Amino acid sequence: MRVFNFAAGPSVLPEEVLKQAQADLLDYKGCGFSVMEMSHRSKPYMEISLEAENLLRELLNIPQNYDVIFVQGGASTQFEAVPLNLHVFGKADYVVTGNFAEKAYKEACKYGDISIAASSKDKNFTYIPENISFRSDIDYVHITTNNTIFGSRYREIPKANAPIVADMSSNILSEKINIEDFGVIYAGAQKNLGPAGVTVVIVRNDLTDKADKLCPTMLKWSTQIKEKSLYNTPPCWSIYIMSLVLKWVKNLGGLDYIQKVNEEKAQLLYDCIDNSDFYTNNIEKRYRSIMNIPFVTPSAELDEKFVSEASAQGLKQLKGHRLVGGMRASIYNAMTVDGVIKLVEFMKQFELNNK
Numbered sequence: 447m448r449v450f451n452f453a454a455g456p457s458v459l460p461e462e463v464l465k466q467a468q469a470d471l472l473d474y475k476g477c478g479f480s481v482m483e484m485s486h487r488s489k490p491y492m493e494i495s496l497e498a499e500n501l502l503r504e505l506l507n508i509p510q511n512y513d514v515i516f517v518q519g520g521a522s523t524q525f526e527a528v529p530l531n532l533h534v535f536g537k538a539d540y541v542v543t544g545n546f547a548e549k550a551y552k553e554a555c556k557y558g559d560i561s562i563a564a565s566s567k568d569k570n571f572t573y574i575p576e577n578i579s580f581r582s583d584i585d586y587v588h589i590t591t592n593n594t595i596f597g598s599r600y601r602e603i604p605k606a607n608a609p610i611v612a613d614m615s616s617n618i619l620s621e622k623i624n625i626e627d628f629g630v631i632y633a634g635a636q637k638n639l640g641p642a643g644v645t646v647v648i649v650r651n652d653l654t655d656k657a658d659k660l661c662p663t664m665l666k667w668s669t670q671i672k673e674k675s676l677y678n679t680p681p682c683w684s685i686y687i688m689s690l691v692l693k694w695v696k697n698l699g700g701l702d703y704i705q706k707v708n709e710e711k712a713q714l715l716y717d718c719i720d721n722s723d724f725y726t727n728n729i730e731k732r733y734r735s736i737m738n739i740p741f742v743t744p745s746a747e748l749d750e751k752f753v754s755e756a757s758a759q760g761l762k763q764l765k766g767h768r769l770v771g772g773m774r775a776s777i778y779n780a781m782t783v784d785g786v787i788k789l790v791e792f793m794k795q796f797e798l799n800n801k
């Protein structure tokens with residue numbers, strides 16, 4: 447039985463995608479074997495990889511002067527790949543708006559003159575700093591567009607005299623973006639794109655030849671750009687599922703539709719929280735994420751009870767991150783409106799029973 451799965455990642459996948467994968471599992475399009483069992487140099491796999499790239503380009507409206515590659519090692523590997531590709535012993539400014547942003551900053555510190563241009567740590571990451579002044583002679587600025595753990599997101603992408611590098615792991619494909627605001631975007635797939643195992647990197651092509659000689663071949667973006675993400679064995683299955691997810695998004699109506707539904711889902715939950723004096727979400731309203739919504743009840747004991755009773759009713763994986771506590775509802779693209787309505791109904795009933 448399928449339940450409503452609010453996990454932060456790996457997270458819910460569209461049921462249609464899972465059914466298609468199930469149908470293809472033993473025999474992919476008459477090959478007689480699955481995508482997990484085929485050569486990554488075979489025609490069917492190369493078509494899958496190309497289709498995934500083309501769909502991503504279409505959905506995100508990626509201009510031709512940007513390369514799109516599929517790499518491994520998760521978004522965390524890009525924390526180091528970014529400085530190794532864009533400068534070594536150079537300068538970069540980081541905006542620290544959460545745990546992953548801080549991790550990215552710490553990794554980069556090994557490779558140059560890295561500075562925190564702004565941070566929201568002073569208020570436990572409950573807002574996104576704006577009107578930031580960046581240094582004038584930097585190689586890039588790094589931001590994290592959605593903070594998965596704390597539940598905040600950028601409303602405007604900062605402007606700088608240097609390329610903006612964005613970790614978009616937890617909100618890529620959730621709303622329309624202007625790719626040209628960014629020099630580099632990277633995202634682990636395991637939220638809105640597909641299963642864990644593949645990381646998408648989108649790089650403006652004037653930034654692809656700056657890697658230092660110290661940069662490992664496998665971390666160099668140009669390695670996979672030259673080989674069309676086939677330099678070594680790719681995570682074929684993850685890329686195949688991603689291609690199905692992208693097709694699903696396109697068939698629903700693309701990002702116009704997805705964004706509208708995501709905003710509706712988030713509104714339902716925030717309204718429930720704001721209209722009660724039982725639930726609290728501490729993020730400044732302007733910066734609230736539409737993907738990850740943390741909230742607490744008046745006590746840690748009630749939080750625990752909430753998670754366990756919700757789980758018993760098929761509302762799963764709602765426990766908050768250990769850094770924040772309480773609950774977190776991750777409502778990525780594949781979470782249905784129905785799932786959010788069920789959660790809101792449960793929240794209202796739980797409040798009545800425990801006030």
Ligand SMILES: Cc1ncc(COP(=O)(O)O)c(C=O)c1O
Pocket residue numbers: 455519520521522523546590592593594595613614615616634635
């Ligand atoms: C915003 C963000 N950045 C980076 C990461 C780390 O990703 P990975 O586990 O793919 O290395 C995550 C994981 O949840 C994330 O949410």
